Amino acid sequence: MDTQTAHRANLRIDAGALRHNVGVLVERARRSGARTMAIVKSDGYGHGALTAARAALRAGADALGVASPAEAIQLRRGGIDAPVLCWLYAPGEDFGPAIRAGVDLSASSPAELRGITEAATARGETARVHLKIDTGLHRNGCPPEEWPGMVTEAAKARADGHVEIVAMWSHLACADEPGHASIDMQAERFRRAHEQALSAGLDPLRHLANSAATLTRPDLHFDMVRPGIACYGLDPVPQAGEHDLRPAMTFRSSVVLTKRIAAGESVSYGHSWTAERPANLALVPVGYADGVPRALSGRMSVWLRGRRRPVVGRVCMDQLVVCCDDDPVAEGDEVVLFGEGDEGGPTAAEWAEELGTIHYEIVTGLYRPRVGRTVVDPAPEDPEDVS
Numbered sequence: 084m085d086t087q088t089a090h091r092a093n094l095r096i097d098a099g100a101l102r103h104n105v106g107v108l109v110e111r112a113r114r115s116g117a118r119t120m121a122i123v124k125s126d127g128y129g130h131g132a133l134t135a136a137r138a139a140l141r142a143g144a145d146a147l148g149v150a151s152p153a154e155a156i157q158l159r160r161g162g163i164d165a166p167v168l169c170w171l172y173a174p175g176e177d178f179g180p181a182i183r184a185g186v187d188l189s190a191s192s193p194a195e196l197r198g199i200t201e202a203a204t205a206r207g208e209t210a211r212v213h214l215k216i217d218t219g220l221h222r223n224g225c226p227p228e229e230w231p232g233m234v235t236e237a238a239k240a241r242a243d244g245h246v247e248i249v250a251m252w253s254h255l256a257c258a259d260e261p262g263h264a265s266i267d268m269q270a271e272r273f274r275r276a277h278e279q280a281l282s283a284g285l286d287p288l289r290h291l292a293n294s295a296a297t298l299t300r301p302d303l304h305f306d307m308v309r310p311g312i313a314c315y316g317l318d319p320v321p322q323a324g325e326h327d328l329r330p331a332m333t334f335r336s337s338v339v340l341t342k343r344i345a346a347g348e349s350v351s352y353g354h355s356w357t358a359e360r361p362a363n364l365a366l367v368p369v370g371y372a373d374g375v376p377r378a379l380s381g382r383m384s385v386w387l388r389g390r391r392r393p394v395v396g397r398v399c400m401d402q403l404v405v406c407c408d409d410d411p412v413a414e415g416d417e418v419v420l421f422g423e424g425d426e427g428g429p430t431a432a433e434w435a436e437e438l439g440t441i442h443y444e445i446v447t448g449l450y451r452p453r454v455g456r457t458v459v460d461p462a463p464e465d466p467e468d469v470s
C-alpha cells in the first residue's frame with residue numbers, strides 16, 4: 084500500500100490494471116476475430132480520458148469511443164491518433180472541427196448524415212461515418228423503418244466522395260441480463276439491417292457488443308466490440324462468473340485527527356450514532372462535497388490499518404468519522420474509501436449496491452475540484468498525465 088503521501092481526497096488510478104482489463108477484453112474479442120474499441124467517454128468513466136485511452140491502446144485496443152465531438156477532440160489534443168468514434172451531438176452541432184481532427188462520426192438519422200456530408204464537402208474533406216441503427220434501445224439510432232432510406236442516402240453520399248461509410252452499429256438494452264429476450268431480438272434486427280446495407284451497395288463493419296455482451300455473447304462480437312465499464316475493472320455481469328477484472332480506481336484519504344470518546348457520547352450532526360463503549364475515533368477530511376454520498380451515513384466502512392472499520396454518524400460536507408474501537412490509529416494513516424477490494428476492503432460495486440445504483444455512477448461522479456487524481460504504473464513510454 085502506498086502510504087508515502089498523505090491525501091485529503093485522492094483517486095489513485097492504476098494504469099497497470101487498466102491495461103490488464105483491456106488485455107482481457109482484447110483477447111476475448113480476438114478469439115472471435117473481432118477488434119476492440121475501448122470506450123473512454125465521460126473522462127474515461129472518471130479515471131481520466133487520456134490515461135484510459137493510452138492504457139487501452141497499449142493493451143491492444145484498435146480504436147476508442149466517446150460520446151461527444153469535444154471529448155474526441157480532447158483526445159486528439161492529447162496526442163491520440165488512433166481511430167476515435169463519437170455519437171452524441173448538440174443541436175446544430177458544427178461537425179467541421181471533428182472532421183478536421185479525423186474523428187469518426189456516428190449518424191443516427193438522414194438529417195445527421197446530411198449535416199456531416201455538408202460539413203465535409205464544405206471543407207473538401209472526407210468524413211468517416213458509422214451509421215447507427217436503433218434495434219430496440221430507443222435512444223439514438225435510426226428507426227428500422229427509416230433505415231433503408233438511410234443506407235440508400237449513405238451510398239449516394241459515398242459516391243459523391245465526401246463520406247466513407249466505415250461501419251454500422253447499434254447498442255443493446257439488456258446485455259447485463261444474460262438470456263434476456265431482447266438481446267437476440269436486437270441482434271436479429273441488426274442482422275436484417277446489415278443485409279439492407281449490403282443491398283444498398285455498402286459493406287460496413289459491424290459493432291454491437293458493450294462490456295456485458297463482450298463477456299457473455301461471443302456470437303455478437305461481429306467485427307468489433309465496444310467495452311466501457313469492464314476496461315475499468317468493474318464487472319457489469321458478476322452473476323455470469325469470474326472475468327479476471329481488476330478495479331483500477333482507489334478512492335483514498337488520510338486520518339487528520341484522532342481522539343478518544345467516552346461511552347454515551349454521540350458523533351457528528353444530529354447525533355445519529357452514540358458510542359456504547361469508549362472508543363478511538365479517526366477524523367477523515369472527505370465528505371459529500373468530495374463524492375462520499377451522505378446517504379451512506381451509518382452504512383459504509385473504510386479500510387484503515389489492515390481492516391474494515393465503520394463510518395459512524397453522518398457523512399458531512401467535508402468530513403467523516405471512523406470508529407476504531409480500542410485499536411491504535413494515528414494522524415497520517417491511509418484510509419481507503421473503496422478500491423480493488425482484494426484484501427476484503429470496500430469496493431465501488433458495494434457502494435452502488437448500498438445506494439441502489441450501479442458502479443458506473445459511482446466512479447464517473449468522483450473527480451471534482453477538491454479531489455486529486457494520481458496515476459500509478461503508467462507505461463514508461465507514456466507522457467505525464469495531463470488530463
Ligand SMILES: *Cc1c(COP(=O)(O)O)cnc(C)c1O
Nearest residue numbers: 122254293294295309310311312
Ligand atoms: C457507454 C457505451 C458503451 C460501453 O458500455 P459499457 O456498458 O460501459 O461497456 C458502448 N456503446 C455505447 C453506445 C455506449 O454509450
